[in-house]
Amino acid sequence: MTIHRWTWQSKLTFSLAAALILILALVPAFASDSVNERLTVLFIYVILAAMWNAMAGYGGLVSIGNQLFFGLGAYMTIRLADAGINPFAAMLLGAGIIAGLSWVLSLFMLHLRAGEFAIGMWVLASIAHLCVNLDPLIQGETGTSLISLNAYAIADRRMMIFWAALIGMVGLLALLFAVLRTPSGLAMQAIRDNEEAADSIGVNPMRTKRLFFVLAGFGTAVAGALWLAQVSAFQPKTYFSVQWTAYMIFMVLVGGLGRFEGAILGALIFFAAETWFADTGVWYLIGLGAAALLFSLLLPKGLWGWIATRTGVSLMPLGYRVQMETPSK
Template sequence: MTLSQTLIARAAQVRVSRAARSSKVSGAAMALIAVVLAALPFLVFSTVTDTLVNLFVLIALASMWNLLAGFGGLVSVGQQAYIGIGAYSVIALADQGVQPYLAVPLGALTCALFAVPTSWLAFRLRGDYFAVGTWVIAEVYRLLVVRIDGVGGGSGKGLAGMSGIDQTLRGALTYWIALALALATIGGCYLLLRGRLGLSLMAVRDEETAAGSAGIDVTRAKRLVYLISAAGCGAAGGVITVSSLSVNPDSIFSVQWSAYMIFIVVIGGIGYIEGPLLGALVFFGLQQVLADHGSWYLVLLGAVGIATALWLPGGLWGLVRDRTGLSLFPVGYHVRDGGGDVASR
């Protein structure tokens, strides 16, 4: 057999797929976990589901920040602007007679609309200036809301339209919409990153100039991911509102939300879809165990964040990926030659 015939025969044995065998098994396991989580209101006390609502909100927020910074290269410290806008949109729509749970996706749409003119301003900044600029924009939105008496001004406002719902049913509905938000943000990131926009984003993140010279519309890709992230954070703000039944401008527009997102993504693994999920679980566990320890809780969080940044630049999931090769949400390509994987991209 000649060399060319050998190469042709070898190429015929090569198969390219978007998922490894382990990914398919883990996908089935995660689907089963999602079904179990959906059934929890029928299996456990409401105190458990009420606590899990906070976890789902953290997963959604961290996934949106990871999409923005980890895949789009846009490091924002002002995503709390859209959490606040989403929360107040639910308040305003409920005052107009819209059912609060239906107002949550409408609040996400409102945030996407607000993000359009905001992006024109924010994208004039680069690097550190962009990060600081987004925080300033969030503060401007907070100051504007404080001056609107119709939504309670500086003292905040309660959520209308929930008094007629049974408390047990209300808790279950809030849990389900929070779970749906977490699943939608993870699944949405996965589907987006497997498409052309995902490839464009990662090219822009790695080298913006080279991506532009290759024909990628850099500004369009950035703006799209910024709008998607804004909508996701707005939906999370709406869930926070229907869970707490009220909103306060100082807390909902607090930069602490961005600090939570950044911490979760850093310890979980920036640039991995799995990173926010693992990081949120770790952060949530630390909250539950150490929240009653006052300042020591904050000290430990800071120590964990610093240690991860220094010794695990890829985060916890980066460590798992290096050791096992496992990918729950593969967005690259797997090349199989005969019986096994020979390369992953």
């Protein structure tokens, strides 16, 4: 009997992922502007899904207010860029500041449980929206733009935003993967399943949940900053809209709650649905709601959860596997 993490499927997955990342890095050199822009949107969706899944899927911190971090990430980028900081440096620095803010929020938010935490996050997002509206730079709901990006030529700017989104997605996925392979990652999943039982065996629930809360805050703020760079315009009601969290929930529910691969798969499905059906207007939103309901009823583990259960395939070496070896005669 041997215990291992890596399987031939996971080794193949990492090899293909490395090749895909290399190919994507070269896309701006030969693809059209529309393709670059759409891929940038896809990268942002993957970040959003992975960060919400980190909180809810692995930590049991179900939130309907993650637009708080998304909106503040964009707002902080606007503020720092207005102070004279390079816009791309402002995106990373702003996300770091929001990570610090999320640590402060965790001091009292993590004492809330279940529905209280979910509603509390939504309330914080609404308060942040109102506060941002009071900033003279933002001009209320009129909003403003990331003007400092105009210092770059349009072609160069699009290429830099594409690479920033790709690096952000790969970096955050790698960071989440590394955290999930640590004892803290295992502890977080134990807390999600039964916090009292985890506490009884020496796990520190508050410290472990805080780690994932701050990680999700940082990653979602990065996504908000990247979205701002992509569209340039900042209107508080758009960035602090609950629709962003609704999109995150949809992607994770469809792909597979609590599964690393599920968040990525869900983002791909949502991206495809948006690309093909967004022009149908209200029917598109009705379709998303109906699809989320059907998946919740028929495939509660999501599409990847169903695939993994039926096939036993594991692409990400997060847990341990026991392999029985037949003794040789």
